[in-house]
Amino acid sequence: MLRIAKLSLVALSSIALLATKAVADELEHVAGEVPPQNTETKAPTGGPAGATTAAVAPVLSLGNYKTEALLIALAIGLVANYFHGSRKNLSLSKIWEKPISEVLHANFSLVGDGKQVFERDSAADMLFYASGRRHCKFAQGHMVLKARQDAIALLNDLAANNQERLEIEITLNDDEFSGFVFAAVPQKRSKAVGRDRYDISTLAKVVSSDKVAPKVVLFSENGDVTSQMLESGLSDILADERSLLEEIYVSDTPTEKPESHEFKREKKLTAVIRLPEPTDESIKKVREILEFVFYLVDYISETITLRPEAVRKLTKARDEAFKEFARVAEQEKQDALAKTLAEKRRIELEEVAKMAPEQRRKWEEKDRKKQLKKEQSKRVRRVR
Numbered sequence: 155m156l157r158i159a160k161l162s163l164v165a166l167s168s169i170a171l172l173a174t175k176a177v178a179d180e181l182e183h184v185a186g187e188v189p190p191q192n193t194e195t196k197a198p199t200g201g202p203a204g205a206t207t208a209a210v211a212p213v214l215s216l217g218n219y220k221t222e223a224l225l226i227a228l229a230i231g232l233v234a235n236y237f238h239g240s241r242k243n244l245s246l247s248k249i250w251e252k253p254i255s256e257v258l259h260a261n262f263s264l265v266g267d268g269k270q271v272f273e274r275d276s277a278a279d280m281l282f283y284a285s286g287r288r289h290c291k292f293a294q295g296h297m298v299l300k301a302r303q304d305a306i307a308l309l310n311d312l313a314a315n316n317q318e319r320l321e322i323e324i325t326l327n328d329d330e331f332s333g334f335v336f337a338a339v340p341q342k343r344s345k346a347v348g349r350d351r352y353d354i355s356t357l358a359k360v361v362s363s364d365k366v367a368p369k370v371v372l373f374s375e376n377g378d379v380t381s382q383m384l385e386s387g388l389s390d391i392l393a394d395e396r397s398l399l400e401e402i403y404v405s406d407t408p409t410e411k412p413e414s415h416e417f418k419r420e421k422k423l424t425a426v427i428r429l430p431e432p433t434d435e436s437i438k439k440v441r442e443i444l445e446f447v448f449y450l451v452d453y454i455s456e457t458i459t460l461r462p463e464a465v466r467k468l469t470k471a472r473d474e475a476f477k478e479f480a481r482v483a484e485q486e487k488q489d490a491l492a493k494t495l496a497e498k499r500r501i502e503l504e505e506v507a508k509m510a511p512e513q514r515r516k517w518e519e520k521d522r523k524k525q526l527k528k529e530q531s532k533r534v535r536r537v538r
């Protein structure tokens with residue numbers, strides 16, 4: 155976000171500079187006596203916004219056609235670029251739709267709405283959804299393309315080396331394996347991931363392995379998990395420097411710190427696949443990676459077997475991480491119980507108030523004994 159703001163500033167000031175230059179030329183032309191150094195100092199000192207208004211105001215008053223022409227050309231350029239960008243987006247999404255749809259159809263009984271795979275709200279949003287497969291509840295994904303229509307965002311993409319990519323998230327069946335946190339990400343993302351993802355920062359740590367490329371950073375919480383995940387064939391993919399699998403995560407814990415103890419525990423497999431320039435070869439590679447991701451769904455549920463002590467460690471780590479939440483949950487349960495008991499007592503006392511004196515005396519006698527007994531049993535429990 156900051157980078158975008160910076161780049162926008164740069165772009166704005168260069169537009170302002172251009173406009174100022176044009177005005178200067180024109181002024182020189184009309185008046186013939188404006189010293190050029192005046193305009194040289196104008197652009198860099200004023201803020202971008204100030205420079206723009208300073209530049210535009212004299213333009214209009216002087217009826218400066220050159221600058222107007224420049225601005226109109228710029229506007230036409232932006233519009234044309236927008237249409238070009240969305241056409242390119244659309245054609246790219248059509249190209250990638252075919253292999254993605256084939257792999258989804260091979261694995262899921264219901265893909266998209268039954269007719270169409272990508273839900274295309276606009277050239278910018280391409281989502282897909284599939285369900286009906288063993289070991290998982292559903293899969294959803296989206297394609298992230300470059301914001302081609304937007305010169306500033308495009309510059310930003312180039313600067314950040316943002317790739318076009320396919321992100322897919324599969325919600326796995328709950329009870330088929332003991333939950334763990336594992337991730338493989340490129341080095342340049344590892345700092346952000348290790349800091350921003352709640353599951354990774356609380357449960358996993360960076361682990362080293364000579365089975366993956368040096369530019370890949372692994373996060374895991376258990377040696378059994380690490381070795382068995384890598385044995386799935388993942389290490390071959392991660393060892394390849396040019397692999398299209400950018401990021402992969404397996405997690406049973408939310409990515410953001412839950413706000414209450416009633417948070418949803420879901421097991422998820424998430425993958426980010428880079429989409430290169432589409433060629434027969436690259437399309438085949440994307441397909442293979444996607445197939446591998448679905449194969450992992452089976453592998454995690456069917457093949458990964460952790461030793462009992464590993465499972466105990468995972469459970470303990472979760473108990474520890476959610477200790478505070480467990481305490482809050484217990485407190486809430488106690489409070490609710492106390493409230494129902496108090497309410498019951500209140501109703502009972504109301505009934506007693508309506509009783510005849512003799513009856514009431516009997517009730518009070520009984521109640522005293524009851525309370526006494528309760529006190530005693532409490533004391534006994536405390537002593538134990």
Ligand SMILES: *[C@@H]1O[C@H](CO)[C@@H](O)[C@H](O)[C@H]1NC(C)=O
Nearest residue numbers: 239240277278298299301303
């Ligand atoms: C192309 O897609 C990206 C995201 O996938 C989006 O940010 C951009 O706005 C789209 N371009 C157009 C012209 O719709």
Ligand SMILES: *[C@@H]1O[C@H](CO)[C@@H](O)[C@H](O)[C@H]1NC(C)=O
Nearest residue numbers: 256257260261262288445448
């Ligand atoms: C998933 O698709 C691949 C081919 O793309 C196929 O080999 C595999 O058997 C499928 N798995 C399931 C569970 O349908």
